[in-house]
Amino acid sequence: MGRGPLLTEVEVGMVLALRDHGFTHRAIAEHVGRSTKAIRTVIDQREGYGSNFKGRKPAKLIGRELRLLIREASKTGLSARSLATSLDIDASLRTCQRRLQGSENMEYVKRKHMPMLKKSHKIARLEHVKKYLKDPPFWPGIIWSDEKRFNLDGPDGLQYYWHDLRKEPDTYFTRRNGGGGVMVWGAFSSSGLSELAFLTGNQNSVCYCDTLGNYLFPFAHEHYGQHQNLTRAR
Template sequence: MGRGKSLTDFEKGQIKGYIESGLKHNEIAKKIGRSQNVVSNFLRNEADYGKKMIGGKKYATTASERRLILRTASNSHLSASKIRDECGVNASLATVKRVIRSAKHLKRLKIKKKPPLNDARKEARLRFARDHMTWNKEWKAVVFSDEKKFNLDGPDGYNYYFHDMRKEECFLSRHHSCTGGVMVWGAISFYGTCELQFVSSKMNANVYKTVLQKAFPQFSEIFGPIQWTYQQDNAPIHTARVTKQWIKDQNVNLLEWPPYSPDINIIENIWGLLSRRVYEGGRQFQDSATLVEAIKKAWATISLSEIEKYYDSLSNRMFGIIKNRGGHTKY
């Protein structure tokens, strides 16, 4: 649709007169037979109304600044506001968003929580489920463990990111950089929890072994003479030779865990409970020390009945894997 006819000097005079008499923009538009937009545009900038813009498109950023914004946004979890701060450009937030939207190779996507499963991974999950589908009381002797990241400004990770379609998609991970938060190691048993340990995101196998050295006596005390089993995922520090050998030396069974299977690790559900309590009411934290105290306080509220509920769900999780032929379950 083309532009409408500009206001005449007479119409401009009418508008000024009506506005002085207290009429609203829509009322003036009806009286002079023009659209409300035309009236509002004139009143918004009387001095420049009707002047033609000379020259081509003007940018609030330079070409190099736009390239920097797009490089920073590529597969980034940062918000547009933080991208602007990271780039140090003197431009409005709307301009930065416009630059990102104009890039054909960038698309705003929600991070997928479930990792991809190829045929080999599905087969490993299916084999594990079949081997453990008859377990019932046996699960009560298993200790489930994991690490989790807690951010200062809210629950783990950003829900959305700027996906660069020239790169692989991102999946939600708890094992990423610990900037602006803390990394926590925790474990649960059917009979209770152990003390949380706050660790570095760059933890290696030897440091992980010291974590276990502090935690295992707590579970040995809980189980007494009962033989118990330790569960961990397949992170490199968990599968390292030094880690496995140390666990074996403690006369503790190690549960061989299928790859890419957070949906059957029930401590994931406990992390969910913990996060909701830590960040209840949209709470955010100014420093790590305050966040740590909040996590410890919330961890102490995890009840045995809550833990037992998830242990009771393990049989159904095994059957869920079998039903989905190794695929993801609803958990």
């Protein structure tokens, strides 16, 4: 509970006078309109009352320093901890977080991820969709396959940042290689799941063909036989 306002000089004089006339703490509190604790403090300290109260601590992280914090958060999206360290801010981490949360333009959100698609990729995907919307394939005869890399040197899709609501949402590109991680390949169809392949090293066309020969073809032969026309979708 916060500290209440100090009694005025007139109120202090009334408290001491009533006490000298034998009034109880409760009676004085009712007469003056202050709490019993405040009355007791005045009587205990008498002439020294109020001399120990230094007032509230000055607010941290205001003015120019606060504007710098918000500007850097808007520019970089870094966490409050990283901002406090890089800017050498003389305030606690919790204070930095409160100031950012109190800004009407800043919001701590999850960064969206997307594949790094060139214009040619987008056009090809759109044409592919249009083609199969018009003439859909025989779905039971399709085997779906894909590979996925799990990064071990950072989060996979769990990146949060301080987003400036006046700007477009930030994104990061998913990657196929670089950094520590493990890559797997798998396939499925209406008949079931293939064996999961753990891939090693950089995957070029030769490695990918080996993966298909060792995992996709046995899966297709087992469930569909060797002489059926199958479509592989990636």
